[in-house]
Amino acid sequence: MKRPQLERPALLEARDVTRLYGPGKGCEAIDFTLHAGEVLGIVGESGSGKSTLLRTLCGMEAPDAGRVLYHGHEGELDLYAIGEARRRALLRMEWGLVHQNPRDGLRLGVSAGANVGERLMALGQRHYGQLRAAGQDWMGRVELDPGRIDDAPQHFSGGMQQRLQIARTLVTRPRLVFMDEPTGGLDVSVQARLLDTLRTLVRELGLSVVLVTHDLAVARLLADRLLVMRRGRVVESGLTDQILDDPQHAYTQLLVSSVLTP
Numbered sequence: 523m524k525r526p527q528l529e530r531p532a533l534l535e536a537r538d539v540t541r542l543y544g545p546g547k548g549c550e551a552i553d554f555t556l557h558a559g560e561v562l563g564i565v566g567e568s569g570s571g572k573s574t575l576l577r578t579l580c581g582m583e584a585p586d587a588g589r590v591l592y593h594g595h596e597g598e599l600d601l602y603a604i605g606e607a608r609r610r611a612l613l614r615m616e617w618g619l620v621h622q623n624p625r626d627g628l629r630l631g632v633s634a635g636a637n638v639g640e641r642l643m644a645l646g647q648r649h650y651g652q653l654r655a656a657g658q659d660w661m662g663r664v665e666l667d668p669g670r671i672d673d674a675p676q677h678f679s680g681g682m683q684q685r686l687q688i689a690r691t692l693v694t695r696p697r698l699v700f701m702d703e704p705t706g707g708l709d710v711s712v713q714a715r716l717l718d719t720l721r722t723l724v725r726e727l728g729l730s731v732v733l734v735t736h737d738l739a740v741a742r743l744l745a746d747r748l749l750v751m752r753r754g755r756v757v758e759s760g761l762t763d764q765i766l767d768d769p770q771h772a773y774t775q776l777l778v779s780s781v782l783t784p
């Protein structure tokens with residue numbers, strides 16, 4: 523998906539971000555700018571530091587050094603200079619987070635409709651009819667049967683739960699969405715259909731996304747640009763098609779030719 527974004531404003535910036543648990547474990551000296559409407563894929567083999575970087579970017583884990591800057595409604599915010607309460611409010615009001623395991627992002631015991639409506643309620647919506655209509659609408663958008671709005675997600679398949687988590691995340695129209703292996707842990711055919719839905723939503727809504735995936739096929743379908751990580755560092759970055767079609771770094775070449783084992 524090639525969408526030139528250079529003219530768009532910066533939305534999220536990582537400036538020399540480091541979070542290390544040990545040498546090469548975590549992420550180190552990460553620098554990038556995500557522009558509005560852009561999908562940035564973070565790829566690399568298992569243990570390369572993708573999830574650590576994502577947690578640092580989305581306010582869940584403070585870096586040892588460096589800054590994460592977010593350009594939101596209130597202008598530029600230094601994510602770890604503001605308090606915990608404001609970071610939480612950002613996640614609730616302006617951001618969305620899609621976990622690999624939908625169980626981490628859903629409340630399994632309450633209805634599908636309540637799961638979708640909850641984030642709207644957190645933004646102040648109280649009108650039952652409107653919340654229910656939004657629930658049905660978003661279940662339809664992620665290709666779930668809106669007739670199952672009163673069913674609890676614990677009775678849904680893994681793929682359906684992931685679709686519901688995506689609906690719950692996107693219903694508030696977040697300005698920035700973080701996704702950690704959104705199609706991981708699912709059967710291949712389920713993954714392919716979900717990826718198709720995600721790609722449609724990303725395009726239709728013009729989403730700004732930071733996407734972590736070890737799966738280069740997922741990266742190719744969704745991401746405009748890639749950061750390739752190895753042992754905590756970015757070894758290569760650029761447009762997705764350029765990197766995947768003509769990788770420059772030996773590690774990326776190995777990744778692309780699937781020589782590396784997970």
Ligand SMILES: Nc1ncnc2c1ncn2[C@@H]1O[C@H](COP(=O)(O)OP(=O)(O)OP(=O)(O)O)[C@@H](O)[C@H]1O
Nearest residue numbers: 543547548566567568569570571572573574575736
């Ligand atoms: N809380 C933690 N405490 C100690 N070490 C950690 C912690 N979190 C991650 N690590 C280590 O940091 C390194 C990077 O882990 P991370 O989960 O960020 O990699 P990843 O690329 O997301 O891998 P995967 O795809 O397997 O999730 C690994 O060596 C991991 O063991």
